[in-house]
Amino acid sequence: MNIFLQSPLFAGLDGESLSQLFACLKARERSFQRGEFLFSAGDAAGLVGVVVSGLLHILQEDYWGNRTILTHLGPGDLFGEAFSCAGLPQFPVSALAVEPSRVLLFPWQQIATPCAKACDFHLRINQNMMQILARKNVMLTGKLQHLSKRTTREKILSYLSSLALSSHSREITIPFNRQEMADYLSMDRSALSRELSLMQREGLLTYNRNHFSLGQNPYGE
Amino acid sequence: MNIFLQSPLFAGLDGESLSQLFACLKARERSFQRGEFLFSAGDAAGLVGVVVSGLLHILQEDYWGNRTILTHLGPGDLFGEAFSCAGLPQFPVSALAVEPSRVLLFPWQQIATPCAKACDFHLRINQNMMQILARKNVMLTGKLQHLSKRTTREKILSYLSSLALSSHSREITIPFNRQEMADYLSMDRSALSRELSLMQREGLLTYNRNHFSLGQNPYGE
DNA sequence: ACATTTCCGTTGCATTTGCAACAAAAGAAG
DNA sequence: CTTCTTTTGTTGCAAATGCAACGGAAATGT
Numbered sequence: 343m344n345i346f347l348q349s350p351l352f353a354g355l356d357g358e359s360l361s362q363l364f365a366c367l368k369a370r371e372r373s374f375q376r377g378e379f380l381f382s383a384g385d386a387a388g389l390v391g392v393v394v395s396g397l398l399h400i401l402q403e404d405y406w407g408n409r410t411i412l413t414h415l416g417p418g419d420l421f422g423e424a425f426s427c428a429g430l431p432q433f434p435v436s437a438l439a440v441e442p443s444r445v446l447l448f449p450w451q452q453i454a455t456p457c458a459k460a461c462d463f464h465l466r467i468n469q470n471m472m473q474i475l476a477r478k479n480v481m482l483t484g485k486l487q488h489l490s491k492r493t494t495r496e497k498i499l500s501y502l503s504s505l506a507l508s509s510h511s512r513e514i515t516i517p518f519n520r521q522e523m524a525d526y527l528s529m530d531r532s533a534l535s536r537e538l539s540l541m542q543r544e545g546l547l548t549y550n551r552n553h554f555s556l557g558q559n560p561y562g563e
Numbered sequence: 564m565n566i567f568l569q570s571p572l573f574a575g576l577d578g579e580s581l582s583q584l585f586a587c588l589k590a591r592e593r594s595f596q597r598g599e600f601l602f603s604a605g606d607a608a609g610l611v612g613v614v615v616s617g618l619l620h621i622l623q624e625d626y627w628g629n630r631t632i633l634t635h636l637g638p639g640d641l642f643g644e645a646f647s648c649a650g651l652p653q654f655p656v657s658a659l660a661v662e663p664s665r666v667l668l669f670p671w672q673q674i675a676t677p678c679a680k681a682c683d684f685h686l687r688i689n690q691n692m693m694q695i696l697a698r699k700n701v702m703l704t705g706k707l708q709h710l711s712k713r714t715t716r717e718k719i720l721s722y723l724s725s726l727a728l729s730s731h732s733r734e735i736t737i738p739f740n741r742q743e744m745a746d747y748l749s750m751d752r753s754a755l756s757r758e759l760s761l762m763q764r765e766g767l768l769t770y771n772r773n774h775f776s777l778g779q780n781p782y783g784e
Numbered sequence: 785a786c787a788t789t790t791c792c793g794t795t796g797c798a799t800t801t802g803c804a805a806c807a808a809a810a811g812a813a814g
Numbered sequence: 815c816t817t818c819t820t821t822t823g824t825t826g827c828a829a830a831t832g833c834a835a836c837g838g839a840a841a842t843g844t
Contacts, residue, residue: 404724
């Protein structure tokens with residue numbers, strides 16, 4: 343139960359409201375065994391879920407059948423919301439339980455349309471859902487900015503710059519180690535290290551581990 | 564007026580509802596001269612707009628002051644919705660009129676909270692907005708899939724594969740010419756042409772201009 | 785039909801990047 | 815302190831990529 347209260351979808355609600363809301367949402371809790379699919383690509387979309395316990399993988403399969411793991415989902419995480427809310431007829435990805443898992447599932451429609459009682463809870467999670475989608479949007483847009491740069495250096499600077507701007511400081515501590523940073527920016531770790539090292543020698547920035555300090559101008563001398 | 568009816572935000576409404584709704588939303592129309600900023604990075608967010616006529620650029624400025632054009636917006640296009648809805652305190656980007664432009668502006672809050680009259684229109688654009696955010700989400704996620712591949716070939720295949728899957732066909736016609744396709748995938752046009760040519764020689768696919776036909780298996784022989 | 789413009793494929797070349805392997809540094813465990 | 819593990823920096827090398835330039839093909843306009 344605590345899981346739900348911490349989930350952004352149910353933010354602002356208390357335990358009591360929650361049980362009423364779950365009835366409203368026609369939510370039901372289900373268990374999945376290790377290796378069981380919650381849904382597969384091609385299944386009708388319209389389902390939203392919250393992980394209660396266990397571990398899920400969101401998988402994508404391309405035209406030739408190659409699978410990629412897109413995300414790992416743990417307790418509290420939300421899934422299916424974007425596809426369902428976008429009105430896609432089918433899920434383009436699959437959700438797999440990689441550990442015995444319990445999830446709360448409910449039909450998307452129940453969120454979108456106000457219930458007969460027009461309850462406040464309903465309004466609230468409606469707003470929450472919108473905020474969740476919007477935030478994810480902002481996040482994705484940001485990451486896309488970095489990845490659409492063509493060179494390693496530009497990607498790195500784009501990433502660090504965005505952090506510096508949002509923290510209003512030239513001092514940045516990132517939440518990644520080198521390997522994770524390289525993964526986030528979709529590049530090789532050694533290439534990342536090499537470029538960082540180069541940039542430091544050129545005086546664009548200084549760094550130590552996951553702490554960075556940006557210089558004045560990456561271009562002019 | 565027609566512009567609005569075609570905009571996804573106002574989908575499902577008719578002309579009459581629209582005028583009532585605009586009052587509800589406290590919408591006002593404003594004109595901007597060429598070169599005038601609608602808002603600048605750092606301004607308080609919370610504003611949503613629809614372009615009526617003219618042309619806007621969304622600009623981003625990085626830590627060192629380098630500007631990038633993120634988007635071009637024309638009549639019917641929506642802007643500001645993600646940032647405002649996400650609850651960001653400030654806009655991280657700027658909006659500039661590059662031609663004399665007219666836009667409809669309204670405060671985000673008016674969409675999120677139902678009006679005193681609890682009008683149906685209100686509910687409707689609430690749902691519309693959510694769908695818009697969700698669809699953009701799906702789009703961004705898809706593009707991110709492609710860009711996070713490390714090699715030119717993988718990016719191309721990821722892109723074509725996703726189109727093939729969603730159209731349930733190995734025959735694909737893309738909405739881009741070469742240069743645009745290269746831009747979309749963030750790569751050099753000649754590098755794209757070279758790789759396509761290579762893949763065709765290897766039998767992975769065949770193509771002509773913007774029409775592609777995928778082969779059976781890009782890996783095994 | 786002809787001229788003009790846009791689009792596309794190709795290629796040489798310099799540079800960048802991924803990959804692999806190793807060394808140095810930092811941190812954790814004993 | 816010593817040992818072991820993890821993280822990070824470095825480097826050689828092959829392959830990939832961006833860049834620039836060019837020529838041919840296709841589309842467009844007259």
